[in-house]
Amino acid sequence: MRRWRESSLSDRDNGGTVAASSDTRDLESDAYGDVGAETTRGGGAGEGGMGGGNVGTECRDTGNAGQENAANRVRIFMRIAYDGRGFHGFAYQPEVRTVAGVLSDAFDAMSCSHSSIVCAGRTDAGVHAKGQVVHVDVDEAFSPRNLAGSLNRMLAPEVVIREAGMAPPDFHARYSATARSYRYTILNSWMPDPLMVHRVWHVREPLDVRSMRMAADCILGAHDFSAFCRRRKGESPGTPIVREVFRSELIVSFPDDQAEGRVLMLDISGGSFCHQMVKSLVGTYVEVGRGRLTPADVYCLLQSPAGSRVSTLAPSAGLCLMRVDYDGCELRDEYCSFDGRTGRLDAAGHNIRA
Numbered sequence: 001m002r003r004w005r006e007s008s009l010s011d012r013d014n015g016g017t018v019a020a021s022s023d024t025r026d027l028e029s030d031a032y033g034d035v036g037a038e039t040t041r042g043g044g045a046g047e048g049g050m051g052g053g054n055v056g057t058e059c060r061d062t063g064n065a066g067q068e069n070a071a072n073r074v075r076i077f078m079r080i081a082y083d084g085r086g087f088h089g090f091a092y093q094p095e096v097r098t099v100a101g102v103l104s105d106a107f108d109a110m111s112c113s114h115s116s117i118v119c120a121g122r123t124d125a126g127v128h129a130k131g132q133v134v135h136v137d138v139d140e141a142f143s144p145r146n147l148a149g150s151l152n153r154m155l156a157p158e159v160v161i162r163e164a165g166m167a168p169p170d171f172h173a174r175y176s177a178t179a180r181s182y183r184y185t186i187l188n189s190w191m192p193d194p195l196m197v198h199r200v201w202h203v204r205e206p207l208d209v210r211s212m213r214m215a216a217d218c219i220l221g222a223h224d225f226s227a228f229c230r231r232r233k234g235e236s237p238g239t240p241i242v243r244e245v246f247r248s249e250l251i252v253s254f255p256d257d258q259a260e261g262r263v264l265m266l267d268i269s270g271g272s273f274c275h276q277m278v279k280s281l282v283g284t285y286v287e288v289g290r291g292r293l294t295p296a297d298v299y300c301l302l303q304s305p306a307g308s309r310v311s312t313l314a315p316s317a318g319l320c321l322m323r324v325d326y327d328g329c330e331l332r333d334e335y336c337s338f339d340g341r342t343g344r345l346d347a348a349g350h351n352i353r354a
Contacts (some may be wrong), residue, residue, distance in 0.1 A: 013324070033108070073115065073137040075171060076144045079163040084128040084316065085198050086158060091122045095227045096224045098281075099159060106154045107138070112147070114138045120324040121180050121273075126316030128199070131162075131181075131323035135173040179246060179325040180267040185318045189261020200263070201282075201318040207289030209252055214295035215288045216248040216266065218302060219281065227301040227308040228281055229274035230309075243277070245270040250285075278319060283312030 025228040031155055039353035063099055080099075088096040092104070107114045113135035138147065155161075176352050187193060187200040188207050196202075219225075229241045247269040254262050266282055284301075287293040 033335070035325050065175055070292050073113070074140045075137050075167045075169055076147065077133060077135045077167040077171060077173065078144075078148065078161050079167055079176060080132050080134060080159060081130045082128065082132070082159040083157075083198075084123060084126050088125045088131070089102060089123055089127070089289050090119055090129075099129075102155060103134075103151070104142045106151050107136075109154065110142075110147075110150055112138055112142050112238055120177045121321060123319075123321055124276075124316055127319045127321070129321040130160050132321050133173045133324040133326075135167055138243065144296065157347050173324075176326050177324050178273060178327045179269055180273065181247070181267065181322045181325075182273075182278050183320050183322050184266040184268075184278065184314060185320070186264040186266070186282075186286070188260060188264055191260065199320075201286075201315050203286060203289075205290055207286065208291065209264070211291075211295055212264075212285045212289045213250045215285050215293075215298045218295060218298045219245050219248050219268075221245065223302045225274060225277055225302070226286070227310055230276045232275070241274050243273060276313060279314040279316070280312075282314035284310050284319070286314065289314050304329055 017174075035320045071202075084099075085148055086097060087099050087102075092098050100119070103117055104114070117134055117136045120133040123132070144164040144166060148161040151159075151161050185200045186207075187196055187202045189202070190204055192202045222242060224240040225243050226241045231237065231239075231241075237332045245268060247267060249267045251265040251267065252262055255266070266285065268278060268281065284293065284298060288298065289293060301310065
């Protein structure tokens with residue numbers, strides 16, 4: 001049974017709130033520009049968000065009938081995966097290729113009137129996703145099952161709809177989310193791997209894993225991550241950027257085909273992440289592993305962030321949005337009846353996983 005948390009408008013407007021309120025304005029995924037996750041095109045307020053339109057980048061709503069069709073639309077959610085190499089991030093940007101852009105174009109190709117495409121976290125250029133979640137309002141004549149199948153035929157394997165289903169009108173991919181989980185992968189070996197080059201950060205120098213783990217432990221809990229975040233334009237440099245991290249773990253594996261190296265996987269989960277936070281943290285951990293910084297330096301950056309800004313930013317290629325969690329309010333079984341063990345769909349075809 002899928003669950004999510006409902007959030008109030010006051011939650012959305014409180015930039016200093018930590019993970020206990022499901023949103024904190026600056027969602028990570030290393031987003032460009034403003035804080036919103038709504039991705040429509042053209043002028044005007046988007047229809048996909050809660051509480052009156054977009055709070056972020058305005059793009060367009062392709063519903064030709066506009067507000068007249070709003071009553072005939074239903075809200076669906078989709079859990080999607082994509083290879084970030086060919087995209088300039090998730091959010092729509094004029095003149096460049098983005099995930100939201102190709103999704104919107106695919107809806108148009110099906111003559112499917114739709115609202116804003118709203119995501120749980122906008123990913124930066126080159127960042128991948130395995131469990132991104134979006135919601136969109138579509139014409140009630142289109143079932144989630146048929147939409148998912150058509151989108152996969154048009155966009156796979158670069159973009160894949162892994163799951164799709166009906167959602168209540170108040171479900172919001174961004175504001176209802178209570179946790180987001182990322183994985184950053186590092187290939188620590190003398191020789192690069194051409195089959196992994198677009199999925200990892202290749203670091204040749206031997207890294208001190210023990211020290212890196214100590215640094216990763218420092219960020220658990222609620223802290224002011226100002227030293228690890230890129231501020232929005234016009235934001236006061238002295239404003240704290242408080243976020244809460246639930247999980248910070250470094251996993252080491254030794255693949256059979258990497259006899260002279262190892263793969264380091266940095267897993268981090270939290271309520272929300274500010275701009276470039278994950279890549280800044282990973283870059284700092286690598287500096288610790290190289291011996292240029294110590295775990296104590298990371299602790300000091302969290303305790304006295306004023307005027308500090310880390311200098312090493314990990315490349316986008318190694319970062320992947322793994323999953324988004326929704327807790328606090330039950331979603332009825334009829335909306336989410338996918339059986340993960342057997343792969344069956346419900347009779348109405350409300351959910352599908354590729």
